[in-house]
Amino acid sequence: MKPSHKSCEAAPLLPKMPETSTHYAPLNLSFPSVPSYQIGCSSLPEISRSTERALKEGKLPELVYGIKETVATLSQIPVSIFVTGDSGNGMSSFINALRIIGHEEDASAPTGVVRTTQTRAEYSSSHFPNVVLWDLPGLGATAQTVENYIEEMKFSTCHLFIIVASEQFSSNHVKLAKIIQSMGKRFYVIWTKLDRDLSTSVLSEVRLIQNIQENIRENLQKVGVKEVPIFLVSNLDPLLHDFPELRKTLRTDLSNIRCCEPLRTLYVIYEKIIGDKVANWNQIIANGRLKNSLGVRDDDDMGECLKRYRLIFGIDDESLQQIAHGMGTVVMEYKANIKSQDFHTLRRADWKLRLMTCAPVNAVFRLFKFLPCLCHCLKRMRHKRMLLLVAEDTKNILKKILMDAIAPPQI
Ligand SMILES: Nc1nc2c(ncn2[C@@H]2O[C@H](COP(=O)(O)OP(=O)(O)O)[C@@H](O)[C@H]2O)c(=O)[nH]1
C-alpha cells in the first residue's frame, strides 16, 4: 500500500449541522431534482441573512453579492463519492484517471490484475475540491451478498455513486444500481477499458459504443432503473472518450448536491418577504395613502406608479443592469424574465390588468368621478393587480439569480 493511501472510516459529514432540519414543501422551482443536503435555516451561511435584508430593502444587486458568497461557502461542503463495482473492473484505475494522475505516482490508488483494493480508501483531487473519492473493494471476489457489502461499506453516508463496469454488465452491477436508486441517491455507470473493446471488436466504434450503452440500459430497465448517465472511457486516456462529459456532469451534480436544498430554503424565505411586502402595500393602497407613500404626483398615472413599484421591489432598469453585471451576464437575460418592463408590456401580458384599464372602464371611471367609493374601489383593484404582477416578476428574477448562481449562464 502506498504511503498516501489512507484507509479509514468515513467521518461524519457536516458534523456541525443540526440533527433536525427544516423541511419545506416542494417548490415549483425548477432546480434539478437531485438528492441533496438537507440544511436547516439556522445553519445557512450567515451571509445569506444579509440577502434577506437586501430583499426587504429592495436592493437586489446587494442580494446578488450575498447569494454568490453563499454559494461559494456552500461549495466547500465536503461531498462523498463512492466508486464501486466488480473487482478487476478498473475502479482504482478510474479514480486515478479522474484525478488525472498516473498509476505509478505516489498519491495514486493501487491497481493491478490481482485483487489490490482490500479495504476502502479515500482520495482527493485538486480538480474536484472538497470531494472525497472512495475506492471501495470490489464485489464478486468474496461470497458476500450485495446487501451485506452495502451495509459494510456504509452506502448511506455517500452522496453520489459511480458504478464501474467493464467486459460485462453483471448481475452485481444491476443489483447495486437498483439498491442505490431505492436509496434515492444519484449515480452513474462508467464503462471502462473501452480501448480494449475497440481494439478487439470487429464492429465500428459508433456501433460498438451503441451496443454497450444499449446493453447496460436494457439490463437496468429490466429492474426498473431508468435515466442513468452512462459514460464510456478508457482509464489509459483520462482526457478522451466520455471523460470530458463526465467531468462536466460531475461538476454540475456536485453544485446541485451542495446548493439546491439550501437555496430552495432561501427561496421560500424570499417568497415570504415578498408576500409581506405586498400585504404592506395593499394596506397602504386600502388606506388611500398611496400617493404620498409612492412619492408620485398622480396615482392615476399607472406608468409612473409602475416605475415606483419596480424600484421598491428592486427590479427597476438600473437594478436589473447591476444584477446582470453581478451575475456576469447581459441585462437581456434578466429582462426576458419579467413582464413589468413598462405599463404597455404589462397590460399586454395580463388580461386582468387590460380589462381593468381598458377604454370602456376608463370612461366609466370618468363618468362616476362624483362617486368616490366606486372610483376608489377601481383604483385599488388596478394597483393591487399591478403590485401583484411586479411581485411575481421579482420572484422570477430571484429564481433566476439562484439558479444562475449554481450554474452560471453561458454567454
Ligand atoms: N486496457 C485497459 N486496462 C485497464 C483499464 N482500467 C483498468 N485496467 C487494468 O485492469 C486491471 C484492474 O484494474 P484495477 O483498477 O486495479 O481494478 P479494480 O479491482 O476494479 O480496482 C489492471 O491491470 C489495470 O491496469 C482500462 O481502461 N484499459
Ligand SMILES: [Mg+2]
Ligand atoms: Mg481496486
